[in-house]
Amino acid sequence: MPAPTTTLLIEGTFEELVEELATYIDNLKKAHGDEDSNIQAECTALLAENKKDDVLKKLVTGSATLNEAPEKEFIAAYNLLVHLTRQSPNLNMFLPRVCQNLSAPVRSSPANGAGLALSILSTVFNTLQPDNDNRYHVFLAILSVVRRSANFETLRPQLKHLDQWLAAWDMDEEDQRKLYLAIVEVATVAGEEEHAYQYLVRALRTIPSDELSTPESQQLSLRALKSALTHPTHFDFQDLTALDTIQALRNSHPIYFQLLEIFTADLLDDFNDFKDEHDGWIEEQELDADALNRKMRLLTLASIAASTGQTRSLPYAHIAKALQIPSSDVEMWVIDVIRAGLVEGKLSQLTQTFLIHRSTYRVFGENQWREVASRLDMWRNSLVGVLQVIQMEKASFIQMKDAENKEIEAKLNGATSGRAGGFSRLRKEEPELE
Structure with a gap:
């Protein structure tokens, strides 16, 4: 049965618009088999008693059928409904149900339904005041x-x-967490793993200290940890170790926490020891073993590059041993670690060394501070040496200039004396006038 083709315009009195929308909903319901729909008559009776909120309840309750409206009438119908609900001082009573209906599939337009619903929801969102917490639900x-x-x-x-x-909106932590997790799900479905991870970490930060051991907290913490471990471009785990929810895994899930500590600061040898100690555990937890091995090798290479000290170079043989790979694969792994942004440098095939320009510390603790202090001392000593050279050159330059000035002055004095003597002789030789 074809759907009605009524055209809706948002103009007229409240009563006129209610009758128009109620009639449209009745016709739409009847067009889809609900012959008993009589919202228009019920609204008319309630309007006679001036029960506007009860009228709006009837309209909002019946508005689920608007998702059956033809595509060309969908936006107009929902705009009319939104306009009417905004006439009530109790908008909070009606808006959640309208949003719920718009969140459901638009059955009359599977291809464009999402765009139509987003158009209405965006209109609702933008017409609300910025500090109106109804925006949260929208x-x-x-x-x-x-x-x-x-x-x-x-x-x-x-x-x-x-x-x-x-x-x-001044949302409490629970509502913030709900919103962050909704974004996580949206990003996950769209394949935006980095965004999903970022908002998952945000959600973990909203969990209060007295809920760290709850099943929800543990589930979210493990989800974040697994995401960080298996994500191909995530190498810094200190954002996780700084979270109380993650620290709580030390007691509830010690093996996971042990794995996190290895990826935070340890090397490939430690990871292999972990796998030997917990044989088959990685597969049981459905973690990608190949991805973990690859990431651990990159992190190991970053660590040994950062620990080279003043030499700033790594022999190929050292890299091959640390990564447990053939020497022929060293250059490939070095290129990968450079692409990952963990190290900057240059390969020398002639000397079979990797010359390091910049390296990244995975953790920054006491040992790293000592190395920084050592480098600062070296730079200070170098600057002292440079300053001494500059001072010596300056003194030498001053002495040289003084010598040059004295030599010039002496020449000038000699030239002046010579000119004065010659002038006297000329005067003596001039004939006297009689």
């Missing part, structure tokens, strides 16, 4: 639609405003 609905469509690019530009919005 944004959750937007996230639900984006997740269903896997169109993360629609959301990406808006995330830069998220901190500002949360501050304006």
